[in-house]
Amino acid sequence: MVMRISVKDLKKEIGLRERFELQKDLPPLELKGEVIKFLKPVRVSLEVINAGDYLDASGTITTEVELTCGRCLEAYRYPLKVDFNEHYYPVEGESETADIKDEEGVPFTGESVDIEPEVKSNIQLSIPMRQICSEECRGLCSQCGTNLNKERCSCKIDDIDPRMAVLKDLFQKD
Numbered sequence: 001m002v003m004r005i006s007v008k009d010l011k012k013e014i015g016l017r018e019r020f021e022l023q024k025d026l027p028p029l030e031l032k033g034e035v036i037k038f039l040k041p042v043r044v045s046l047e048v049i050n051a052g053d054y055l056d057a058s059g060t061i062t063t064e065v066e067l068t069c070g071r072c073l074e075a076y077r078y079p080l081k082v083d084f085n086e087h088y089y090p091v092e093g094e095s096e097t098a099d100i101k102d103e104e105g106v107p108f109t110g111e112s113v114d115i116e117p118e119v120k121s122n123i124q125l126s127i128p129m130r131q132i133c134s135e136e137c138r139g140l141c142s143q144c145g146t147n148l149n150k151e152r153c154s155c156k157i158d159d160i161d162p163r164m165a166v167l168k169d170l171f172q173k174d
């Protein structure tokens, strides 16, 4: 199954426009060695306009992925809403070498366009580099590894800066 839109009618006349609503469960994405799972189907809401030389497709991708927090190492849900803007150029058979002026454009043949590769790359680009479950995340205790969002550990009491320990000794001598 692919994310495919039929552009048979659209191709007939410049200026025609058509809306498409697509939905698909995508397999996990790989991003820099990390596997990113989808928690919801990927939904694409598109408007495609016949702009003459190309089809101008624009709209929104919405889904939800599972990311791993860099501080507490827990998985968390991350809703995504990504803009989609692509130009699709029709190429006929052998003329694939025909000069495409817009370097951003994607060539296609026939009466339908598979938008899945562009949907995936747009999602990949919108996944944050710094993954934090919440700005208030307290992370893990550097001593015992306890997730400090969930419980407290007793390390803090013993976790005294060595310089402070010297002072403590001084006070205790009085």
Ligand SMILES: [Zn+2]
Pocket: 069, 070, 071, 072, 073, 074, 132, 133, 134, 137, 138, 139
């Ligand atoms: Zn976290």
Ligand SMILES: [Zn+2]
Pocket: 141, 142, 143, 144, 145, 146, 153, 154, 155, 156
């Ligand atoms: Zn601890």
